[in-house]
Amino acid sequence: MEEISTDILVIGSGLAGILSALEAEKSGLNILLVSKFAIGMGTNTSMASTFTAANSRFSKEDHFRATMETGKGLNQLNLVKILVEQGPEAVGRLTKYGIPMVEKGMGYVMDQPKDSFQMPGVLWMKILKERLKTTSVRLLPGLTILDLVVEEGEVLGAFGFFRDEKPYLIRSTAVILATGGAGAIFQRNDNQKSILGDGYALALQAGLPLFDLEFVQCYPFVLAEPRLSSVILLAHPKGERLLNEKGEDLAEALGITGNIHHAVMTQRDRLSIFLYEASQKGDVYYDLTQLPEEAWNRFPLNFLKKSKFPFRERPFLISPAVHFFMGGVGIDEKGMTALPGLFAAGEVVWGVHGANRHGGNAVTECAVFGILAGQSAVEYVRQKQVSQGPLVNPEVLSKRWERKTKAYLRKRRGVFDHPRDLLKELRSLAWKHAGPAREESSLKEGLDALAILEKRIERVYPATRSDLFRKRDLESVALLIKSILKGSLLRKESRGSFYRKDYPDKDDQNYLKNTCYRLGKGDIEVTLRPIPKG
Ligand SMILES: Cc1cc2nc3c(=O)[nH]c(=O)nc-3n(C[C@H](O)[C@H](O)[C@H](O)COP(=O)(O)OP(=O)(O)OC[C@H]3O[C@@H](n4cnc5c(N)ncnc54)[C@H](O)[C@@H]3O)c2cc1C
Numbered sequence: 001m002e003e004i005s006t007d008i009l010v011i012g013s014g015l016a017g018i019l020s021a022l023e024a025e026k027s028g029l030n031i032l033l034v035s036k037f038a039i040g041m042g043t044n045t046s047m048a049s050t051f052t053a054a055n056s057r058f059s060k061e062d063h064f065r066a067t068m069e070t071g072k073g074l075n076q077l078n079l080v081k082i083l084v085e086q087g088p089e090a091v092g093r094l095t096k097y098g099i100p101m102v103e104k105g106m107g108y109v110m111d112q113p114k115d116s117f118q119m120p121g122v123l124w125m126k127i128l129k130e131r132l133k134t135t136s137v138r139l140l141p142g143l144t145i146l147d148l149v150v151e152e153g154e155v156l157g158a159f160g161f162f163r164d165e166k167p168y169l170i171r172s173t174a175v176i177l178a179t180g181g182a183g184a185i186f187q188r189n190d191n192q193k194s195i196l197g198d199g200y201a202l203a204l205q206a207g208l209p210l211f212d213l214e215f216v217q218c219y220p221f222v223l224a225e226p227r228l229s230s231v232i233l234l235a236h237p238k239g240e241r242l243l244n245e246k247g248e249d250l251a252e253a254l255g256i257t258g259n260i261h262h263a264v265m266t267q268r269d270r271l272s273i274f275l276y277e278a279s280q281k282g283d284v285y286y287d288l289t290q291l292p293e294e295a296w297n298r299f300p301l302n303f304l305k306k307s308k309f310p311f312r313e314r315p316f317l318i319s320p321a322v323h324f325f326m327g328g329v330g331i332d333e334k335g336m337t338a339l340p341g342l343f344a345a346g347e348v349v350w351g352v353h354g355a356n357r358h359g360g361n362a363v364t365e366c367a368v369f370g371i372l373a374g375q376s377a378v379e380y381v382r383q384k385q386v387s388q389g390p391l392v393n394p395e396v397l398s399k400r401w402e403r404k405t406k407a408y409l410r411k412r413r414g415v416f417d418h419p420r421d422l423l424k425e426l427r428s429l430a431w432k433h434a435g436p437a438r439e440e441s442s443l444k445e446g447l448d449a450l451a452i453l454e455k456r457i458e459r460v461y462p463a464t465r466s467d468l469f470r471k472r473d474l475e476s477v478a479l480l481i482k483s484i485l486k487g488s489l490l491r492k493e494s495r496g497s498f499y500r501k502d503y504p505d506k507d508d509q510n511y512l513k514n515t516c517y518r519l520g521k522g523d524i525e526v527t528l529r530p531i532p533k534g
Contacts, residue, residue: 044183
């Protein structure tokens with residue numbers, strides 16, 4: 001087993017993780033940044049483009065109001081205030097790091113040539129990665145964290161396996177969790193494939209509660225053609241059409257008379273639910289055949305134009321898809337979780353968005369709370385340096401994790417179900433039973449079907465270490481799906497992104513509350529709790 005010691009460990013190299021590492025590094029402390037893949041790769045950040053934050057035409061009051069209105073009463077007020085107050089400065093920090101940001105609409109975008117073929121998020125990641133190389137931050141791409149090391153109520157580091165399958169024990173005074181969301185646990189999603197909610201599982205297993213996991217935001221249109229990746233369709237030019245199998249105009253049926261783009265901006269959830277229900281009855285198509293030539297020369301349709309698929313010649317399959325998780329781990333105003341030494345930032349965190357996310361607020365959240373987590377982790381380490389030495393004898397800790405490694409790798413007899421097939425089954429179960437429109441009977445059926453899948457997962461025989469990772473993915477994905485199904489059963493109303501067909505109205509009297517998820521004896525317990533006063 002490889003052992004590394006550092007002052008601050010950052011898990012995840014999306015925007016939240018990188019900004020927290022860059023911020024913490026200024027202190028001169030030792031910072032280690034780890035991620036599953038190459039730095040910045042496999043992140044949802046690399047697909048994003050727009051920051052919402054106050055600018056010369058959009059005030060802080062406007063930003064606050066828009067965020068709270070979208071969150072439908074479930075936002076954590078203290079966190080929203082920080083987001084709004086510090087948003088412009090956090091975006092400004094990106095400019096200092098070499099990403100030129102300009103004002104646009106309700107916030108900022110990267111200043112890039114109009115005919116640029118590069119996704120803005122990919123460009124941010126490239127620039128920030130270069131920036132990291134000029135600092136003392138130690139990078140360890142290819143390390144998947146499987147456990148947080150917790151002793152006597154404090155986090156002391158993390159344990160994982162490197163891509164060469166070597167086990168790693170990382171001792172760290174503070175840890176920043178920046179592992180992103182969990183969109184890819186659903187069959188239809190526009191996230192990166194590996195965004196499977198590892199951070200949520202790590203937090204639950206470390207004894208932390210999670211909140212509001214049942215609030216999952218969808219985007220109405222992603223590509224659903226079998227051999228193409230499910231890319232989000234952001235362009236909505238004049239002349240586009242939404243059709244069913246019979247060629248009937250679905251937008252018309254929904255009462256959308258104007259531009260579909262406007263409907264995506266103003267009725268995203270309604271459109272997602274409508275298309276989800278339409279797609280249960282038959283295929284849904286997007287038709288761009290009537291667009292003028294010049295539309296294909298502009299971003300992002302110029303991407304589709306380059307594809308071998310005949311997007312210009314015939315309508316193609318589309319579907320709504322899971323886009324973002326509003327729920328997650330709780331933090332205080334310093335970005336610290338309820339577990340001393342563990343900080344969190346980015347999509348893994350709960351609270352800012354409430355029952356739904358205002359567009360552009362996710363990356364602003366990453367910037368604001370990434371920087372904050374970096375600063376607070378430094379403060380925490382400094383205090384620890386003054387107050388005490390290590391809580392646990394290093395040798396004792398090594399031995400404990402050597403034993404755990406052996407337990408992980410112990411060969412077991414079992415029935416062989418291929419983990420990849422099981423993951424596919426889990427993801428389609430999530431989409432079918434916890435998709436954009438939910439109801440009691442289907443949620444209960446989902447739980448029954450999941451219980452059977454869980455038994456099959458238990459019996460998976462990890463023949464190689466890669467299978468071991470896959471088995472871990474299956475266990476944590478199953479746990480998350482169970483949480484969402486249970487939380488959705490408990491919430492008998494509709495609010496924000498959360499829609500129950502059998503309870504279509506908002507019910508403030510009974511459900512203006514946050515949902516709290518805790519891992520009990522191997523099972524998930526879900527309760528409602530009053531919204532904390534912020
Ligand atoms: C297609 C798309 C477009 C979007 N557009 C916008 C937009 O324009 N504006 C906006 O505000 N939001 C947008 N969002 C949402 C936004 O991109 C994300 O919420 C945000 O980027 C998440 O950043 P993050 O740093 O929290 O996580 P990510 O960027 O997703 O990074 C997560 C990191 O954690 C690592 N990781 C995970 N688990 C482990 C583990 N066990 N061990 C080690 N490393 C691990 C991953 O490898 C990765 O490096 C979009 C999302 C999508 C999917």
